[in-house]
Amino acid sequence: MKNLDFEHLIRNLKTSKAPLVIFGIRKFGTLAYHALTNVGVKVDYFCDDSDEARNKKNIFNIPIISSNELQKLDPDFNIFIAAWVIATILPQLQRMKIKNIHDCVNLYKNTDFNNINTGMTSHDVRRRVDIYKAECAALQTSDESSFNLKYVDITITEACSLKCESCSNLMQYYVKPKNSDLNLLFKSIDKLMEITNSLYEFRVLGGEPFINKQIGQIINKLLTYKTIKEIVIYTNATIIPKGENFECLKNDKIFVEITDYKELSRKRDELIELLKANNIRYTSIIPVWSDSGTLKYQNATEEQLADKFKSCCMIDKTTILNGKLYRCPFSANAHNLNAIPHNASDVVNLDDDNKTIAELKKEVTLLHGNKKYLEACKHCNGRDHLTPKIEVAIQAKKILEIPKYK
Ligand code: SF4
Numbered sequence: 001m002k003n004l005d006f007e008h009l010i011r012n013l014k015t016s017k018a019p020l021v022i023f024g025i026r027k028f029g030t031l032a033y034h035a036l037t038n039v040g041v042k043v044d045y046f047c048d049d050s051d052e053a054r055n056k057k058n059i060f061n062i063p064i065i066s067s068n069e070l071q072k073l074d075p076d077f078n079i080f081i082a083a084w085v086i087a088t089i090l091p092q093l094q095r096m097k098i099k100n101i102h103d104c105v106n107l108y109k110n111t112d113f114n115n116i117n118t119g120m121t122s123h124d125v126r127r128r129v130d131i132y133k134a135e136c137a138a139l140q141t142s143d144e145s146s147f148n149l150k151y152v153d154i155t156i157t158e159a160c161s162l163k164c165e166s167c168s169n170l171m172q173y174y175v176k177p178k179n180s181d182l183n184l185l186f187k188s189i190d191k192l193m194e195i196t197n198s199l200y201e202f203r204v205l206g207g208e209p210f211i212n213k214q215i216g217q218i219i220n221k222l223l224t225y226k227t228i229k230e231i232v233i234y235t236n237a238t239i240i241p242k243g244e245n246f247e248c249l250k251n252d253k254i255f256v257e258i259t260d261y262k263e264l265s266r267k268r269d270e271l272i273e274l275l276k277a278n279n280i281r282y283t284s285i286i287p288v289w290s291d292s293g294t295l296k297y298q299n300a301t302e303e304q305l306a307d308k309f310k311s312c313c314m315i316d317k318t319t320i321l322n323g324k325l326y327r328c329p330f331s332a333n334a335h336n337l338n339a340i341p342h343n344a345s346d347v348v349n350l351d352d353d354n355k356t357i358a359e360l361k362k363e364v365t366l367l368h369g370n371k372k373y374l375e376a377c378k379h380c381n382g383r384d385h386l387t388p389k390i391e392v393a394i395q396a397k398k399i400l401e402i403p404k405y406k
């Protein structure tokens with residue numbers, strides 16, 4: 001993959017007669033488009049094989065083509081990989097013998113996105129650029145024994161102050177929710193970090209993470225990992241943290257993401273004032289929900305399950321819950337609730353002292369590399385742009401009953 005210095009790259013692109021293609025129509029693709037057009041480079045095509053791309057046909061009035069159609073272009077065309085699954089796309093393009101494959105590192109690095117209306121917040125842009133750079137760096141250093149992750153969801157409690165009937169973390173099914181055991185949680189994080197070569201971000205969540213009164217200790221523990229770039233705490237703004245649980249937020253690596261459920265987020269204004277007064281970075285987002293929080297056997301074919309998994313927005317994450325590692329929060333909580341058949345290959349027990357670190361690493365690598373889909377995908381509606389949208393945060397009147405599984 002080419003990573004020419006910026007001026008050299010732009011000169012080449014401006015003088016090339018062959019088309020320029022951006023692979024990826026989502027946010028990374030949007031950033032690449034703005035970075036290129038900002039310096040006067042014309043983008044001829046977007047390329048993407050997703051259903052979304054097939055439905056859309058063009059973006060910014062630029063046609064979207066499939067990877068098969070790349071073969072019809074002038075073979076000197078330039079293509080930028082602008083998607084988070086670089087490790088999957090790069091070999092696909094290399095197999096097609098495409099000559100001019102570029103990453104977007106220098107493109108992103110040399111663009112001041114603050115002066116461009118990308119439709120994203122500056123924090124979102126920075127985070128994506130950092131993740132992209134980390135992914136490229138990991139690719140360059142990667143070998144068989146290297147294990148790299150972008151995000152780890154640390155679930156610190158099964159409890160929530162709200163009971164959304166379509167919570168995608170399945171809080172609506174917990175009869176006796178409990179907080180994570182601190183020692184077990186620390187041990188799981190230590191073990192995971194021992195086998196991980198690079199990791200960009202910890203995401204602290206629940207339920208509502210501020211319900212766990214040990215959150216300060218947990219965040220301080222996460223802050224001891226110097227290589228982590230960000231620690232994001234997801235809250236519904238119903239609880240104001242106090243003492244150590246607030247003090248730990250006063251760190252440049254901490255970012256508080258408030259999900260704004262309007263009147264349900266009853267402490268939102270107070271929390272925002274406090275965060276502002278203490279220079280703690282935050283954002284407040286009014287969410288859009290898809291129907292991704294219902295436990296129901298879907299009776300899907302193998303092909304449908306593989307498609308669902310491949311297009312799911314959760315597959316670049318991993319989740320720690322009660323000493324175990326899972327591929328997504330739905331799988332984590334569905335297993336934890338015994339709501340689906342236990343699939344041993346979907347779970348890594350980080351608390352198993354009989355396993356060596358090398359054995360654990362092998363299991364974790366298999367969980368992240370070899371999966372066509374998860375057992376949980378059979379019972380989940382999916383999480384992509386095609387999943388039907390639903391009203392946000394409707395409150396359940398009582399704990400929902402777990403359906404009998406097949
Ligand atoms: S979606 Fe609702 S129930 Fe689920 S964690 Fe968020 S606030 Fe709690």
Ligand code: SF4
Nearest residue numbers: 312328376377380382
């Ligand atoms: S589709 Fe599969 S991977 Fe995606 S959230 Fe559902 S269970 Fe998890």
